[in-house]
Amino acid sequence: MRLQDKVALITGAGSGFGEGMARRFAAEGARVVVADINAEAGERVAGDIDGAVFAEADVADSGSVKAMVDAAVGQFGGIDILVNNAGTTHLNQSMLDVDEATFDRVYAVNVKSVYLTAIHAVPILKERRGNIINIASTGAVSPRAGLTWYNGTKGAVVTLTKSMAMELAPDQVRVNAINPVFGATGLTVDFMGGVDDPAIKDKFIGTIPLGRMSQPEDIANAALFLASGEADLITGVCLEVDGGRCI
Secondary structure (H helix, E strand, O other): OOOOOOEEEEEOOOOHHHHHHHHHHHHOOOEEEEEEOOHHHHHHHHHHOOOOEEEEOOOOOHHHHHHHHHHHHHHHOOOOEEEEOOOOOOOOOOHHHOOHHHHHHHHHHHHHHHHHHHHHHHHHHHHHOOEEEEEOOHHHOOOOOOOHHHHHHHHHHHHHHHHHHHHHHHHOOEEEEEEEOOEOOOOHHHHOOOOOOHHHHHHHHOOOOOOOOEOHHHHHHHHHHHHOHHHOOOOOOEEEEOOOOOO
């Protein structure tokens, strides 16, 4: 059991990559806090995992993030692993057609959330020499046209990961990121411009040398390694789980 008795708080764990990580971490002995803004989805996942608990949370709201962290500490006594997975996007379209409210929401969910979880969870992680995994994107290092503002948020996550890793290293808190390629999540259709078109999907897959989309288990396996003691000397890394897309 690679995460035996570790407490893992995973945001956006009600579906997609977050759900995959919650299930994988639990299978390796972790006690999991399934955090999601969608209560129905989060409760479903937590209910399927022995010993897991659900915490409803809007990661763009400080009070909600604090309540989420407090719930994890209240239930399990602390946090060893924080996964900043919750994210959103705008439709794949001209950067000039994304309205200001959508822009603000994308940056709040994808970037401000990393700040808010740091404010409320890092003091606890320091106590237990825990670690943080931020879910970024291949869009941070090899951006696709039509997703400009989303790409910008993920570029910020990559830079934040490296800076956080440097700042928290003296406290023995590791910070790493994962850059998934186009994958099977609730955002897939938005990435394709709002249309579930097999031809568009095939075009995306055609840019991935290994020839397939990422799956939740792909990201979960990478996150498990980074969260485990096997990665004790790894910090500031942004691991591309992308089938070779960023080569």
